[in-house]
Amino acid sequence: MKTKHAQSASLKGLEVPGAVLRPFAGEQLMLMRAEGKAGWPLAAHAHPHEQITLVVSGRLRMRVGEEWLELGAGDIVHVPSNVEHEVLFLEDSVVFDAFHPVRQDLLERLEAPK
Incomplete structure (x- = not known):
């Protein structure tokens, strides 16, 4: 298996209403x-x-x-599967989301022709 690596800010971005998403996926x-x-x-x-x-x-x-939470740098939160969630960015923000299993839906949208 070949190791994958990238600089996160340079990953291809998917623009969605409210954010730019830059996924990086392994197998699972x-x-x-x-x-x-x-x-x-x-x-x-x-x-x-x-x-x-x-x-x-x-x-x-x-x-x-x-439950509404106000989060800042260093805060971490778990979102169980199938639980509705939403975000309002109070400041320009960068967050990292980990998903299991891989969100194939986002990867497919990222690669779809425009």
């Missing part, structure tokens, strides 16, 4: 850099993938299920 695990601008919302959604989010810089409000 995916890490994604997400960049949001102050005031941008990331709409409520759910997926079957388990997720852990780590805030690297900035501040955001995140709803997981019924």
Whole structure:
């Protein structure tokens, strides 16, 4: 097996309403850099993938299920599979999301012709 490596800010980006997503996937695990601008919302959604989010810089409000959290650099949160969640970026922010299993839906959108 060949080792994969990249500089996260240089990964190909997928623009979605509220963020730019830069996924990096292995066989069964995916890490994604997400960049949001102050005031941008990331709409409520759910997926079957388990997720852990780590805030690297900035501040955001995140709803997981019924609970709202205000998060800053160094904060980490677990999002269980199929639990609705959403984000409002309070400041320009960079977060990393880990997913299991790999979010093939995002990888396919990233590679889809424009």
